[in-house]
Amino acid sequence: MSALAHVPTASGQPVSPPPAARRGRHRLLPYLLLLPGAAWLFLFFAVPLVQLAAASLYDPTGSLSTGYALTWAFGNYPTALQAYWPQFGRSFLYAGIALVLALLMGYPLAYAIAQKAGRWKNLLLVCVIAPMFTSFLVRTLAWKTILSDNGWLVGLLRDVHLLGPDGRLLATPIAVVLGLTYNFLPFLVLPLYASLERLDYRLLEAASDLYASPLKTFRRVTLPLSMPGLIAGTLLFFIPATGDYINAELLGTPKEYMIGNVIDSAFLVRLDYPQGAALSFLLMSAILVVVFVYLRRAGTEEVL
Amino acid sequence: MAPETPAGDLRLANLTKTFGAFTAVDDLSLTVPQGSFFALLGASGCGKTTTLRMIAGLEEPTSGQVLLADRDIARLRPYKRPVNTVFQSYALFPHLDIFENVAFGLRRRGIRSVDGQVREMLSLVQLDGYERRRPAQLSGGQQQRVALARALINQPQVLLLDEPLGALDLKLRRQMQIELKRIQTEVGITFVHVTHDQEEAMTMADTVAVMNAGRIEQLGAPAEIYEFPATAFVANFLGQSNLIAGETTGGNGGDLLVTVHGSRFSVPARRSRADQGPVHLGVRPEKLHLVRSADEVPAGSQHLDGTITDASYVGVSTQYLLRTGWGTELSVFAANSGSQQRFAPGDRAVAYWDPGHAFLLGRHADEDDRTTGILDEPVGTSS
Numbered sequence: 053m054s055a056l057a058h059v060p061t062a063s064g065q066p067v068s069p070p071p072a073a074r075r076g077r078h079r080l081l082p083y084l085l086l087l088p089g090a091a092w093l094f095l096f097f098a099v100p101l102v103q104l105a106a107a108s109l110y111d112p113t114g115s116l117s118t119g120y121a122l123t124w125a126f127g128n129y130p131t132a133l134q135a136y137w138p139q140f141g142r143s144f145l146y147a148g149i150a151l152v153l154a155l156l157m158g159y160p161l162a163y164a165i166a167q168k169a170g171r172w173k174n175l176l177l178v179c180v181i182a183p184m185f186t187s188f189l190v191r192t193l194a195w196k197t198i199l200s201d202n203g204w205l206v207g208l209l210r211d212v213h214l215l216g217p218d219g220r221l222l223a224t225p226i227a228v229v230l231g232l233t234y235n236f237l238p239f240l241v242l243p244l245y246a247s248l249e250r251l252d253y254r255l256l257e258a259a260s261d262l263y264a265s266p267l268k269t270f271r272r273v274t275l276p277l278s279m280p281g282l283i284a285g286t287l288l289f290f291i292p293a294t295g296d297y298i299n300a301e302l303l304g305t306p307k308e309y310m311i312g313n314v315i316d317s318a319f320l321v322r323l324d325y326p327q328g329a330a331l332s333f334l335l336m337s338a339i340l341v342v343v344f345v346y347l348r349r350a351g352t353e354e355v356l
Numbered sequence: 357m358a359p360e361t362p363a364g365d366l367r368l369a370n371l372t373k374t375f376g377a378f379t380a381v382d383d384l385s386l387t388v389p390q391g392s393f394f395a396l397l398g399a400s401g402c403g404k405t406t407t408l409r410m411i412a413g414l415e416e417p418t419s420g421q422v423l424l425a426d427r428d429i430a431r432l433r434p435y436k437r438p439v440n441t442v443f444q445s446y447a448l449f450p451h452l453d454i455f456e457n458v459a460f461g462l463r464r465r466g467i468r469s470v471d472g473q474v475r476e477m478l479s480l481v482q483l484d485g486y487e488r489r490r491p492a493q494l495s496g497g498q499q500q501r502v503a504l505a506r507a508l509i510n511q512p513q514v515l516l517l518d519e520p521l522g523a524l525d526l527k528l529r530r531q532m533q534i535e536l537k538r539i540q541t542e543v544g545i546t547f548v549h550v551t552h553d554q555e556e557a558m559t560m561a562d563t564v565a566v567m568n569a570g571r572i573e574q575l576g577a578p579a580e581i582y583e584f585p586a587t588a589f590v591a592n593f594l595g596q597s598n599l600i601a602g603e604t605t606g607g608n609g610g611d612l613l614v615t616v617h618g619s620r621f622s623v624p625a626r627r628s629r630a631d632q633g634p635v636h637l638g639v640r641p642e643k644l645h646l647v648r649s650a651d652e653v654p655a656g657s658q659h660l661d662g663t664i665t666d667a668s669y670v671g672v673s674t675q676y677l678l679r680t681g682w683g684t685e686l687s688v689f690a691a692n693s694g695s696q697q698r699f700a701p702g703d704r705a706v707a708y709w710d711p712g713h714a715f716l717l718g719r720h721a722d723e724d725d726r727t728t729g730i731l732d733e734p735v736g737t738s739s
């Protein structure tokens with residue numbers, strides 16, 4: 053009978069329960085672990101966000117020198133939108149085109165690294181991340197050189213008559229889109245890679261055993277299984293690309309300016325804080341809507 | 357691709373697969389007649405899965421042919437072969453529910469209304485009501501049955517089963533064995549079935565092939581292989597055997613005479629695979645009978661005496677170890693039919709057998725007796 057005393061109870065719990073005090077501390081632990089992050093988020097995200105929200109409702113006639121008053125000026129929003137809707141549209145258009153280009157390059161790249169690279173895998177991953185070792189600004193300036201009117205690329209394109217004799221790349225929408233594509237590509241590739249790396253090649257074999265051609269296998273197995281990485285990568289690419297202003301600033305002209313450039317100038321050049329804040333909030337809500345719609349769609353597609 | 361095209365025999369001709377310097381499948385040639393149930397048995401790592409993968413098209417043969425109805429399909433892409441596989445690792449699609457997993461093959465072939473077939477298949481593998489679950493929400497045995505349903509529903513010309521029942525409990529495995537056999541006979545699909553369970557292979561298959569290190573050691577009907585194994589490997593892989601080293605000096609009428617440590621035994625020539633030099637005299641443990649003295653041995657039998665060193669009661673039978681005069685321990689299975697004499701360790705006993713049940717195999721001159729210990733599973737009581 054004595055042997056039975058050590059047998060766990062039916063619930064799987066050891067016979068002697070831990071003291072209540074210890075269990076209480078166990079329950080608190082997750083919250084304690086959350087504390088530093090939550091404090092950081094509160095101080096440096098929530099508080100500035102409220103401040104920004106307040107600023108977007110300041111009296112628009114105020115200025116830094118005369119001081120601002122919170123007059124709940126909701127009219128700041130329609131005014132800003134009316135003035136800068138082309139830049140808004142351009143932001144989403146450029147980021148959208150860049151996203152498509154990045155997907156066309158990034159998906160095969162991530163797939164090749166994850167499934168086919170073998171022992172070159174780590175080296176190739178480093179190559180994807182390597183540009184990040186230099187600053188964003190330096191990388192974009194390098195593109196300025198590459199795309200410049202007397203650079204080899206423009207020369208080559210003129211020679212094969214893809215560009216007219218006076219055609220240029222720099223200071224065109226193409227340059228801005230190329231810059232966006234290049235600068236944010238790693239953010240798309242890395243999560244995709246993580247998803248594709250986990251893809252079990254035996255599932256692909258099973259699909260091909262079950263009459264799926266390579267194309268159908270991709271559509272029915274590879275793509276759905278890489279969906280989490282694809283969603284994460286698209287968001288990590290699209291969100292910063294939409295709000296970006298460096299690429300338009302360095303590779304484009306005011307004709308290519310995106311909403312980021314307008315916000316930049318509102319805060320730092322024109323010192324129109326209410327308008328800058330209103331535009332920031334508009335951008336944020338527009339992105340949230342896009343992301344929400346996208347997640348809903350992508351989510352249901354995965355179930356289908 | 358469509359299963360309606362006339363089927364035919366599956367033939368492997370000099371099929372070889374090497375991985376670097378390692379030969380996984382070595383010049384394999386065999387024919388599986390259309391509609392037959394073919395079992396491939398062999399120790400782990402002997403090349404069974406590799407053979408199936410070459411038939412399915414998932415592995416390209418280094419050399420040789422895979423012929424289906426006289427058409428060489430060895431270089432055909434897997435999705436173009438009328439062959440389906442139940443994978444050893446199941447390989448169920450984790451993002452699809454059970455229904456869609458089973459319907460996968462039908463849908464890829466453009467079949468629109470799959471509902472009836474899928475439900476029928478699921479009820480065949482006793483998984484009604486599981487349609488909307490994901491594979492991760494099923495037990496191992498349930499997943500295995502989904503894998504089975506997913507392949508079977510396509511009614512291919514050849515179905516490859518890589519240990520398809522390994523994760524099932526005894527009762528369910530027996531049920532599935534009966535179902536599989538029934539489907540196979542009804543639909544006339546050629547089954548190539550890889551298994552570790554020799555009893556499963558013997559009860560289900562028309563033909564059993566025993567593989568060893570990439571080669572077929574013996575191929576034939578189950579009873580034929582069991583009763584008259586071709587090699588020592590087969591004799592001990594399929595069930596157990598007592599293989600006693602001896603020398604044969606040739607025939608005496610229809611019999612061969614074997615000398616073992618001074619004693620002479622005879623074996624019918626038709627049950628012999630060697631007629632000169634070093635041989636193994638083989639007797640299955642259940643073909644040996646124990647009595648207390650040589651007087652009780654029936655006429656026409658051959659016998660050996662020794663001392664009982666171990667007696668294990670396993671329910672249907674008692675397994676004895678009998679130490680012979682020269683020190684080898686022979687296994688003896690005595691059915692517990694109630695009429696048998698019981699022996700205890702230390703007892704003197706005489707083992708006798710009908711010479712028609714013994715067999716003779718060639719032996720390397722330096723090989724000694726080969727007997728399997730009592731710890732091995734006997735055929736007939738395996739799980």
Ligand SMILES: Nc1ncnc2c1ncn2[C@@H]1O[C@H](COP(=O)(O)OP(=O)(O)OP(=O)(O)O)[C@@H](O)[C@H]1O
Binds near residue numbers: 380398400401403405
């Ligand atoms: N891709 C590969 N590269 C190198 N060696 C391999 C490869 N695939 C299989 N092998 C080797 O080939 C041999 C046969 O493997 P196989 O999978 O066919 O064995 P098996 O008979 O199915 O074994 P089990 O019963 O354990 O499933 C093994 O020794 C294995 O290590």
Ligand SMILES: [Mg+2]
Binds near residue numbers: 406518
């Ligand atoms: Mg295997």
